[in-house]
Amino acid sequence: MHRKVKIIAVIGTRPEAIKMAPVILALKNESWPEIRVLATAQHRDMLDQVLNFFGIVPDIDLNIMHHNQALTTLTARLLPELDEVLKVEKPDAVLAQGDTTTVMTVALTCFYHQIPFGHVEAGLRTRDLQNPFPEEANRVIAGRLARWHFAPTETSRQNLLREGVAESAINVTGNTVIDALLMTASKPVEIGIALDRTKRLLLVTSHRRENFGEPLRNICRALRTLAERNSDIQILYPVHPNPNVKNVAHRMLGDCADILLTEPLDYAPFVAAMKHAYLIISDSGGVQEEAPALGKPVLVLRDETERPEAVEMGVVELVGPHYERIVTAAQRLLDDVNAYGAMARGVSPYGDGKSAQRIVSVLREHFARCS
Numbered sequence: 001m002h003r004k005v006k007i008i009a010v011i012g013t014r015p016e017a018i019k020m021a022p023v024i025l026a027l028k029n030e031s032w033p034e035i036r037v038l039a040t041a042q043h044r045d046m047l048d049q050v051l052n053f054f055g056i057v058p059d060i061d062l063n064i065m066h067h068n069q070a071l072t073t074l075t076a077r078l079l080p081e082l083d084e085v086l087k088v089e090k091p092d093a094v095l096a097q098g099d100t101t102t103v104m105t106v107a108l109t110c111f112y113h114q115i116p117f118g119h120v121e122a123g124l125r126t127r128d129l130q131n132p133f134p135e136e137a138n139r140v141i142a143g144r145l146a147r148w149h150f151a152p153t154e155t156s157r158q159n160l161l162r163e164g165v166a167e168s169a170i171n172v173t174g175n176t177v178i179d180a181l182l183m184t185a186s187k188p189v190e191i192g193i194a195l196d197r198t199k200r201l202l203l204v205t206s207h208r209r210e211n212f213g214e215p216l217r218n219i220c221r222a223l224r225t226l227a228e229r230n231s232d233i234q235i236l237y238p239v240h241p242n243p244n245v246k247n248v249a250h251r252m253l254g255d256c257a258d259i260l261l262t263e264p265l266d267y268a269p270f271v272a273a274m275k276h277a278y279l280i281i282s283d284s285g286g287v288q289e290e291a292p293a294l295g296k297p298v299l300v301l302r303d304e305t306e307r308p309e310a311v312e313m314g315v316v317e318l319v320g321p322h323y324e325r326i327v328t329a330a331q332r333l334l335d336d337v338n339a340y341g342a343m344a345r346g347v348s349p350y351g352d353g354k355s356a357q358r359i360v361s362v363l364r365e366h367f368a369r370c371s
């Protein structure tokens, strides 16, 4: 009897768990692979929130997170731990998603062990190594070392081809975030927070390292101005636990009656909040992909994006972490029904909910040829 193909799926942070969950669940439905889930736990509570929701229990948990961890020490602590796992487990393939420190270190460790690495959400690029920091460098490194590139869109495929990646190593699969969203959005879930239902909801998230300091303070000032100028809005801001975000947000906005600062929401309530929102203001990658599919305009708190598709379709607008631009763009969408309607169209350039199946098919066919 043939031995099963052993695949390790690695997850470190909240968005990796959301976007890998559909792949893990799809692989678990197949008879040919043995799927092992490795949590680096670069995030702890936010990772556990998502794993619980999707009913995924890690087989290996490195529990790596430290409070206010620095990039260098996080990287240095991950490498020997991952090295040991690969030595013991000897998988036939390893998968990881996105552009975090977890992904970059996994790709590197696989390279050292000569184990084929599959990159989920491959080929996103701004072509500016400093923005987003350090994610652009992480995904360039992961992409350079990957055996399989699961590109969400044609644009990401073109980025990889331009870097010399072989056409045969790239598959356009869509983004698994839409699989996760469709699995979740259809369920009747409450936001779980007492909102004033007579007011329009602005949903905010922010966590990018390049926005730490003055840019984040500008964002907070803009939110306060919007709340003060518009008595018919309420702002819900689930604050990322990174202390560089949390401390500033609470210090600058904690006393504002129409701004609700909360802990990060569980995934299903957060999706419910996106569905209920009038407008979303965020620097999140995943939110930029999900909101258009829900017909919600997004003002992105960044000057560039590796996700140009929704910007080109006119449903996402880049406003940067700039006070004037945030206030002006949000106020226009609050006041101008036509401008709002043009952005609230419900388009899904990032996927159709079948991305995980496409990824599994590529792997199934590859290992069938090898056997």
Ligand code: UD1
Pocket: 013, 014, 015, 042, 043, 044, 045, 046, 047, 065, 066, 067, 068, 069, 071, 074, 099, 100, 101, 102, 134, 135, 207, 241, 242, 243
């Ligand atoms: C990380 C990723 C970023 C991704 C983001 C998603 C890196 C370098 N950064 O940023 O690409 O977009 O996750 O959210 O890989 N913390 C907690 N509990 C948690 C998670 C974080 O308390 O569950 C706090 C800890 O103090 C931790 C800090 O946040 O040290 C920073 O976490 P880290 O993963 O290093 O960076 P993020 O800013 O979360």
Ligand code: UDP
Pocket: 014, 015, 018, 177, 205, 207, 238, 263, 264, 265, 266, 267, 268, 270, 271, 283, 284, 285, 286, 287, 290
């Ligand atoms: N999200 C969540 N709870 C929140 C905020 C965001 O579940 O309070 C989800 C969101 O729906 C998206 C993902 O987290 O799928 C985005 O994660 P994050 O913004 O932390 O990282 P990024 O996508 O920027 O890497």
